[in-house]
Amino acid sequence: MMKLRIATGLGLLLFMATIIMLPATPAMAGEAQVVILDECFPNSFNAVLGNVAAGNIPCVSVGGSRTVAAFASFLPAGDPLWAFKPDVLKIDEAENVRATNEGGETHTFTEVAAFGNGFIPAVNNPTGATNTIPECQGGFSNPDNHVAATRVVHGANIVVTGLTPGKHLFECCIHPWMRMEIDVGNE
Ligand SMILES: [Cu+2]
Helix, strand or coil: CHHHHHHHHHHHHHHHHHHHHCCCCCCCCCEEEEEEECCECHHHHHHHHCCHHHCCCCCCCCCCCECHHHHHCCCCCCCCCCEEECCEEEEECCCEEEEEECCCCCEECEEECCCCECCCHHHHCCCCCCCECHHHCCHHHCCCCCCHHHEECCCCEEEECCCCCEEEEEECCCCCCCEEEEEEECC
């Protein structure tokens, strides 16, 4: 009887340990992780930018407390809470990259030849600049869907495969200060 009780207790402990060790979002083998972050405060953002009928995608609450006014005060450099993490990622040639949007807003994870302005004038061109980089031109209505194909809505993720050895740059076409570099080694 005692032996059985001890065995059951051990089994329960092992079971609990297994649950505790499971990561929230399990990474698959050969896959490096990037997180896409923002801290939009829904009450503030959606009052200004939450009109679905106008084509806006509302901010979903992730506990963020940044108001539109505070966010705008960082322009044109951009709010540092809107970011890709890490800034630089080193991977092997065979590895894929999974970028997961843990922020409340919609972003894009777009490969670009050189960093530069995105496609939303109010965010990108507060100083009147109009030089949207080629990869972001046209935004989500770009005829070849290039930008839309790299869109990552709240809670979603995108997997980038087949990166060739060398340096690759990724940027958000909405918030162009969200940038990172992926260095692919040829092993
Ligand atoms: Cu963004």
